[in-house]
Amino acid sequence: MKTMYENYEIWWVTGAQLLYGGDAVVAVDSHSKEMVDGLNNSGNLPIKVVYKGTANSSREVEDIMKAANNDSRCVGIITWMHTFSPAKMWIHGLKVLSKPLLHLHTQYNAEIPWDTMDMDFMNLNQSAHGDREFGHICARMRVRRKVVTGYWKDADTQKRIAVWQRVCAAWADSQDMLILRFGDQMNNVAVTDGDKVEAEVRMGYHVDYMPFSEVMPYFDAVKDEDVDALVAEYFRLYTHDEKLEDKSTVEYKKVWNSAKAELTLRAVLKAKGAKGFTTNFDDLGDADVENTGRGFDQIPGLASQRLMAEGYGFGAEGDWKSAALYRTLWVMGQGMPGGCSFLEDYTLNFDGKQSSILQAHMLEVCPLIAEEKPRLEVHFLGIGYRKSLTARLVFTSKPEKGVTATVVDMGNRFRLIVNDVECIKSKPLPKLPVASALWIPMPSFEVGATAWILAGGTHHSCFSYDITPEYWEDYAEIAGIEMVHIDKDTTIEGFKQTLRMGEVYYMLNKSLYL
Known part of the structure; x- marks a missing residue:
């Protein structure tokens, strides 16, 4: 059954930084693409998620947010901090963002690899760290948003994202109602x-x-x-x-x-x-x-x-x-x-x-x-x-x-x-x-x-x-x-x-x- 949702997109932006080197950013990008594809193929989301890359600087964040504001297909932004993303670089972008925001607190891997985890793994997989940093700046700036916490492959997590997506569609519809x-x-x-x-x-x-x-x-x-x-x-x-x-x-x-x-x-x-x-x-x-x-x-x-x-x-x-x-x-x-x-x-x-x-x-x-x-x-x-x-x-x-x-x-x-x-x-x-x-x-x-x-x-x-x-x-x-x-x-x-x-x-x- 076709719905008006086919005319809409949700943008996904992953927070990262260049401190850990180019290889880490490449890994962040690869994981993010896999996660977005997984969400889109889950059958639980009514609106397509479009991956917009990693944001590694204040300028990159602001450019993405401005582009979202000006794209009529985009009805909301999902952010996720794969690794540690210094929240001060999100300030200017969050100040200009006019689309609904969902902060997804998740992690690429489900469990800690106890036997193989080393410092490189720790530096890359810092959602527990980076999402709190991002959450702080949103709270400090009084940014209205939804926070969904859970593993990205879990149906319950996906269904909570789906609820927000439907509301985003209705919100976009009301802006020219x-x-x-x-x-x-x-x-x-x-x-x-x-x-x-x-x-x-x-x-x-x-x-x-x-x-x-x-x-x-x-x-x-x-x-x-x-x-x-x-x-x-x-x-x-x-x-x-x-x-x-x-x-x-x-x-x-x-x-x-x-x-x-x-x-x-x-x-x-x-x-x-x-x-x-x-x-x-x-x-x-x-x-x-x-x-x-x-x-x-x-x-x-x-x-x-x-x-x-x-x-x-x-x-x-x-x-x-x-x-x-x-x-x-x-x-x-x-x-x-x-x-x-x-x-x-x-x-x-x-x-x-x-x-x-x-x-x-x-x-x-x-x-x-x-x-x-x-x-x-x-x-x-x-x-x-x-x-x-x-x-x-x-x-x-x-x-x-x-x-x-x-x-x-x-x-x-x-x-x-x-x-x-x-x-x-x-x-x-x-x-x-x-x-x-x-x-x-x-x-x-x-x-x-x-x-x-x-x-x-x-x-x-x-x-x-x-x-x-x-x-x-x-x-x-x-x-x-x-x-x-x-x-x-x-x-x-x-x-x-x-x-x-x-x-x-x-x-x-x-x-x-x-």
Whole structure:
């Protein structure tokens, strides 16, 4: 399966010096090439590692870092100190580096050759020495990086590198991410809003408002035959009542309208080069759309579901932060089987130890998380000023463990809130025909939900079966934002202390967020 990762590279730079002579540098180079080839052939890394040679001087380090900054294919740098590399020669290069950094603390050989080890071997194989020297200068310079410690041939070590690689790809993707907002925040909602300027400074993506008047030319340009073809595709892909195919019914017309909305949105997103979008009920075109046919007759829920599955970020009710975060989540999970979705805390189910939260939305839940083939249905939607029948995909999520996350604006910083959850089987909802998930937040409903609220978490979040907290930790490190994690070991007392320490940290270290 091809992914966008094929367009990216991770550069590998080995630290050395000329003190030990040319033969040592030749050996360092040979070992490094073997290690890079081994990683690429392991099958565990999603992005190709490209060996960029040894760095033996300050000028060489700086040149490599500048080249990495200017190469759009390079999404991150792996450094490893095979032998002792004096860290002062890394200062200028680290000062200019703008790409994510991973420091690999490993060694070419797995074990010490007890019977044959001599001083030449010691001088060459000094990762235990050189990596600490490099680690010191990174700490001294406050360089944000990931440190992976372990033997380079071990699968666990390779998989930790792979996590970081996926996050690097998502980070690179966000640096030219455009989110289009078809409407603003709704009903004075605070948690879905935030500082768009600081978001672009900190996380790279740009948010633009697009009035529906600018959408209408794309809507008018959609050809009926293309809509017909997409409707036929719906009927092939999803289970449905055969009566839905009756072109004389209003239900068929609603499916047709949903297909036209999807084609319109996709055309807009492609034309603008956008990677995500938001919608709301208040900006859908002509108010008399039932008679004029110019605009969306209801919120484009089916379109949003399908566009999310293609990788477009989505946030409901103008929630641009969730739209961007979902896109990042989708990029990190490229090629992984579990799936991801935008979700909303809908209602609570108090049931002792099985107390849980129903995750749904009016319509917009991504079919990537469906347990079975989604069902295409048309039902009345009585929310918003356009109350009418509308099409949607109906399903329940897979009962598995996953992780959900959200970003909130705390005024002086962004906070990434991550919660381990367990999706469980839900009972049928015959009167609520929407896509949904039912989960228990870790460590329990009471503690997990309380901690989320204490952290200022949104009612919207971005969920994945594949992406673990390690991915979000790497993302927060690269972005330079706060992350709090709610897991099986969380206690309210300890979590409150974590939040208090975060407040102190960012108040005392304002320069970290400037």
